[in-house]
Amino acid sequence: MEKYEPQKIEKKWQEFWEKKGIFEAKDFSKKPKFYILDMFPYPSGAGLHVGHPRGYIATDVIVHYIRLKGFNVLHPMGWDAFGLPAENYAIKTGIHPEISTKKNIARFKEQMKMIGLSYDWSREINTTDPNYYKWTQWIFLKFFHAGLAYNKTLPINWCPSCKTGLANEEVVGGRCERCGVEVTKKEIPQWVLKITAYAEKLLKNLDKLDWPEKIKEMQRNWIGRSEGADINFKLKTLNSKFIKVFTTRPDTIFGATFLVLAPEHPLVLEITKPEHREGVEKYIEKTKKKLDVERQEEKEKTGVFTGAYAVNPAAGKEIPIWIADYVLPYYGYGAIMGVPAHDQRDFEFAKKYNLPIKEVIKPPLPPKSSPSQKEGEDKGRGGLKEAYEGEGILINSGQFNGIKSEEAKIKIVEWLKEKGLAGFAVNYKLRDWIFSRQRYWGEPIPLVFCNECKKRVESANIQIPSTKQAPNSKFQIQNYEYSLGEILNPGWVAVPEKELPLTLPKVEKYQPTGTGESPLASIRNWVETKCPKCGSSARRETNTMPQWAGSCWYFIRYVDPNNEKTLADKKLIEYWLPVDFYVGGAEHAVLHLLYSRFWVKFLYDQGILPFDEPFLKLRNQGLILAPDGQKMSKSKGNVINPDDLIKEYGADAFRLYEMFMGPFDQPIAWDEKGILGTRRFLERVWKIAFSEEKTHFTPSHPPPPKGRGRIKEGEDYFSLQRKLHQTIKKVTEDIEEMKFNTAVAKMMEFVNELEKSKEGLEKKEWKKFLIILSPFAPHFAEELYHQIEETDKSIFEEKWPEYDPELVREETFQLIVQINGKARDTIEAPVGISEEEARGLSLKSEKIQKHLQGKEIKKIIFVKDKLINFVVEQI
RNA sequence: GCCGGAGUGGCGGAAUUGGAAGACGCGAUGGACUCAAAAUCCAUUGCCCCAAAAGGGCGUGUGGGUUCAAAUCCCACCUCCGGCACCA
Numbered sequence: 001m002e003k004y005e006p007q008k009i010e011k012k013w014q015e016f017w018e019k020k021g022i023f024e025a026k027d028f029s030k031k032p033k034f035y036i037l038d039m040f041p042y043p044s045g046a047g048l049h050v051g052h053p054r055g056y057i058a059t060d061v062i063v064h065y066i067r068l069k070g071f072n073v074l075h076p077m078g079w080d081a082f083g084l085p086a087e088n089y090a091i092k093t094g095i096h097p098e099i100s101t102k103k104n105i106a107r108f109k110e111q112m113k114m115i116g117l118s119y120d121w122s123r124e125i126n127t128t129d130p131n132y133y134k135w136t137q138w139i140f141l142k143f144f145h146a147g148l149a150y151n152k153t154l155p156i157n158w159c160p161s162c163k164t165g166l167a168n169e170e171v172v173g174g175r176c177e178r179c180g181v182e183v184t185k186k187e188i189p190q191w192v193l194k195i196t197a198y199a200e201k202l203l204k205n206l207d208k209l210d211w212p213e214k215i216k217e218m219q220r221n222w223i224g225r226s227e228g229a230d231i232n233f234k235l236k237t238l239n240s241k242f243i244k245v246f247t248t249r250p251d252t253i254f255g256a257t258f259l260v261l262a263p264e265h266p267l268v269l270e271i272t273k274p275e276h277r278e279g280v281e282k283y284i285e286k287t288k289k290k291l292d293v294e295r296q297e298e299k300e301k302t303g304v305f306t307g308a309y310a311v312n313p314a315a316g317k318e319i320p321i322w323i324a325d326y327v328l329p330y331y332g333y334g335a336i337m338g339v340p341a342h343d344q345r346d347f348e349f350a351k352k353y354n355l356p357i358k359e360v361i362k363p364p365l366p367p368k369s370s371p372s373q374k375e376g377e378d379k380g381r382g383g384l385k386e387a388y389e390g391e392g393i394l395i396n397s398g399q400f401n402g403i404k405s406e407e408a409k410i411k412i413v414e415w416l417k418e419k420g421l422a423g424f425a426v427n428y429k430l431r432d433w434i435f436s437r438q439r440y441w442g443e444p445i446p447l448v449f450c451n452e453c454k455k456r457v458e459s460a461n462i463q464i465p466s467t468k469q470a471p472n473s474k475f476q477i478q479n480y481e482y483s484l485g486e487i488l489n490p491g492w493v494a495v496p497e498k499e500l501p502l503t504l505p506k507v508e509k510y511q512p513t514g515t516g517e518s519p520l521a522s523i524r525n526w527v528e529t530k531c532p533k534c535g536s537s538a539r540r541e542t543n544t545m546p547q548w549a550g551s552c553w554y555f556i557r558y559v560d561p562n563n564e565k566t567l568a569d570k571k572l573i574e575y576w577l578p579v580d581f582y583v584g585g586a587e588h589a590v591l592h593l594l595y596s597r598f599w600v601k602f603l604y605d606q607g608i609l610p611f612d613e614p615f616l617k618l619r620n621q622g623l624i625l626a627p628d629g630q631k632m633s634k635s636k637g638n639v640i641n642p643d644d645l646i647k648e649y650g651a652d653a654f655r656l657y658e659m660f661m662g663p664f665d666q667p668i669a670w671d672e673k674g675i676l677g678t679r680r681f682l683e684r685v686w687k688i689a690f691s692e693e694k695t696h697f698t699p700s701h702p703p704p705p706k707g708r709g710r711i712k713e714g715e716d717y718f719s720l721q722r723k724l725h726q727t728i729k730k731v732t733e734d735i736e737e738m739k740f741n742t743a744v745a746k747m748m749e750f751v752n753e754l755e756k757s758k759e760g761l762e763k764k765e766w767k768k769f770l771i772i773l774s775p776f777a778p779h780f781a782e783e784l785y786h787q788i789e790e791t792d793k794s795i796f797e798e799k800w801p802e803y804d805p806e807l808v809r810e811e812t813f814q815l816i817v818q819i820n821g822k823a824r825d826t827i828e829a830p831v832g833i834s835e836e837e838a839r840g841l842s843l844k845s846e847k848i849q850k851h852l853q854g855k856e857i858k859k860i861i862f863v864k865d866k867l868i869n870f871v872v873e874q875i
Numbered sequence: 876g877c878c879g880g881a882g883u884g885g886c887g888g889a890a891u892u893g894g895a896a897g898a899c900g901c902g903a904u905g906g907a908c909u910c911a912a913a914a915u916c917c918a919u920u921g922c923c924c925c926a927a928a929a930g931g932g933c934g935u936g937u938g939g940g941u942u943c944a945a946a947u948c949c950c951a952c953c954u955c956c957g958g959c960a961c962c963a
Contacts, residue, residue, distance in 0.1 A: 214880070220878095337963080657900095
């Protein structure tokens with residue numbers, strides 16, 4: 001017998017598969033298609049650690065399984081290679097990101113091949129390849145022309161360490177998602193994508209996706225839809241002007257005793273009375289200096305009075321207008337109505353500045369624990385301890401007194417609507433996507449700025465239709481045709497499609513300037529260009545696209561990775577897409593997963609894609625933590641690489657252990673001892689494979705009887721058969737449900753039994769076991785398959801075995817005999833026996849007799865093929 | 876504070892239409908093989924009582940409840956992890 005030496009066999013079979021090309025997807029094959037995708041990695045310099053492959057191995061298991069089931073599978077891999085680490089590395093070493101990226105990709109690929117992952121490498125893509133990002137730019141221009149990309153100077157989140165602006169989604173707890181440094185504010189011109197235009201669709205479609213509830217919930221919260229009303233408060237002084245607020249509680253309008261504007265509100269200075277001007281300006285200054293985090297951490301409410309008054313449209317009373325930084329400028333209208341009796345924040349503010357508190361909602365039943373309702377408490381004279389935020393019955397609300405708040409929410413808005421002072425409204429927390437990065441290593445934004453065009457567009461005074469009505473309209477000005485985007489952003493002109501890709505120029509210094517300009521700005525002969533429309537001198541946009549741009553659509557490119565005419569052939573898109581099954585980490589819940597849904601919805605509206613959701617089914621793998629229970633990171637020095645493990649234990653033992661260590665979707669700490677267990681398992685299977693009587697058994701007795709009845713002869717043989725088929729069933733079901741850990745456990749159980757058994761399996765049955773093992777341990781199974789089969793076929797060209805339902809069913813079971821719910825004996829009994837038979841069997845047991853002595857049987861509970869329970873009472 | 880998920884041996888975990896808790900693996904202990912060790916093989920391995928066996932009791936975060944029977948269902952609470960957080 002040869003020794004099991006994974007190092008010898010793994011390389012051999014990897015080359016065998018590659019030469020055969022059996023893992024390549026066939027376009028338009030007659031087999032049913034299945035597109036299963038891993039989130040493609042950023043090829044970092046550190047290479048893969050043991051956490052990465054967890055998802056890759058899981059999809060690989062599924063891929064093998066589903067191929068064996070007869071599907072035409074698309075399972076590609078590529079590189080999300082734009083990003084800061086490569087650029088930072090370039091700053092440090094002067095090595096161009098393209099070069100370091102190339103090196104890293106080679107390393108990643110080598111590691112993936114080492115694990116034996118069965119990707120279709122003929123479709124490999126790389127987001128930094130100009131032939132790829134040509135289409136990223138092309139899609140950006142679609143957004144631009146449709147009026148969904150706009151240029152605006154905004155105070156945005158700025159990472160002082162990465163020296164770039166960030167999207168809302170990239171700020172985690174006030175810190176930069178990448179480097180963890182606290183985010184500051186910076187006001188610079190930005191390209192912004194109008195993701196908010198898709199808020200409703202992004203929210204609604206979630207319901208139809210087979211995604212983890214957790215991710216869907218996170219997206220729902222992120223989009224943050226609230227229903228309520230817009231209400232106009234007439235200003236006391238500037239007669240024609242209104243302050244508009246959004247509220248989810250129009251039923252409390254009679255209790256609005258003041259207004260609060262965000263310090264950034266555009267009307268603040270206009271309405272402020274001269275005698276309050278100084279205080280207001282000071283407050284605005286102070287707010288400007290505050291970081292978003294500080295502003296949100298502030299517990300104590302602060303604010304200043306503007307001296308101005310507005311009129312409560314329901315109560316008709318004059319109410320003061322304040323400014324305070326607890327009102328955020330970017331939500332709603334940056335202004336709120338203060339209802340201190342029914343909003344805790346307003347309550348705290350009112351308490352602090354002695355503003356009137358007016359109760360307008362009475363709780364339906366006084367809640368016992370509410371301090372405001374305690375007896376003997378000084379209520380009604382501003383003695384409230386906290387706001388009552390629940391629903392209830394209206395009081396102090398004129399003609400609406402006595403009705404329920406639910407009802408009032410509608411009636412009051414309708415009443416105010418008639419007076420032209422309110423309307424039903426919906427608001428979202430989602431904000432538009434800040435799309436510019438002041439860094440080098442990203443896709444150049446293919447736009448130029450032309451002063452002549454700016455003048456032309458501005459002077460033309462065009463009536464702009466809403467983007468919804470005319471997303472792709474063209475406008476003729478003099479001899480030039482402008483798109484909607486070019487009209488909405490005067491002076492900005494798109495680089496013509498035929499000039500794409502607009503390639504990233506070589507630069508001498510990668511160092512970000514920190515002033516808000518990209519390193520590209522220093523390359524004069526690149527920046528200075530001619531306007532593609534009118535030929536006047538123009539300047540290129542020097543910001544680049546964010547990290548997430550390329551990953552928004554990469555799954556589309558895999559279906560036709562080399563197409564030069566379009567992002568992918570329509571027929572291939574129709575055949576392969578959308579992605580049937582997507583696997584990756586949960587950390588992208590509101591980044592990549594939201595952005596790519598947005599892009600797909602847009603491309604669908606543009607008629608470019610025939611589907612509007614990219615990923616039908618999504619599953620997240622749990623994080624693999626370092627043995628110390630911490631997240632693996634280079635800085636902590638606790639990273640474990642797969643290379644050495646594979647060298648020592650083999651790729652198959654590694655794969656098995658990654659699947660066996662715990663439930664796929666739960667985080668788990670790495671334990672190297674565990675891989676020893678799966679290696680031992682393989683060694684035992686190997687030994688069995690070389691034992692003729694175990695794998696080439698010829699039964700000397702008749703085949704197993706169908707149905708009931710037992711034969712003593714060949715008992716071991718039948719019980720092995722049965723066990724094998726139960727294992728096939730369990731492994732099949734577990735792969736479908738991604739319960740890989742129990743699938744592996746079941747195969748181990750089977751092998752234990754086979755080891756112990758006096759008899760063995762016939763060759764054709766042994767083959768079935770090798771096939772169900774093959775997705776987990778492909779090299780190993782292929783080797784043993786060729787040991788029993790003279791063939792140049794691969795095990796992966798076989799068929800997934802069907803289990804025999806007759807064999808899966810057991811003939812006997814352990815009847816549990818309970819007395820008062822406690823198990824007192826077990827008796828082997830034939831499956832399907834009746835209560836009477838079971839009772840008869842049980843009463844024969846000495847143990848049971850003993851327990852029943854001196855007791856009266858009150859009741860018998862019988863569960864078929866499981867247990868019988870005697871309920872007794874002491875006589 | 877709000878939303879989501881989870882608490883089971885020394886460890887990772889199994890068991891969910893309620894039906895023997897601890898599958899499988901790791902570790903540990905004893906033994907075989909060996910000059911010895913590693914590897915391998917065999918046995919034991921939730922805790923407690925009993926000299927041992929037989930036998931019995933306890934046991935799935937805590938407290939209560941429903942039930943012949945609860946890790947599983949209900950109520951209250953505790954802890955941990957993840958996400959969001961002055962969103963009007």
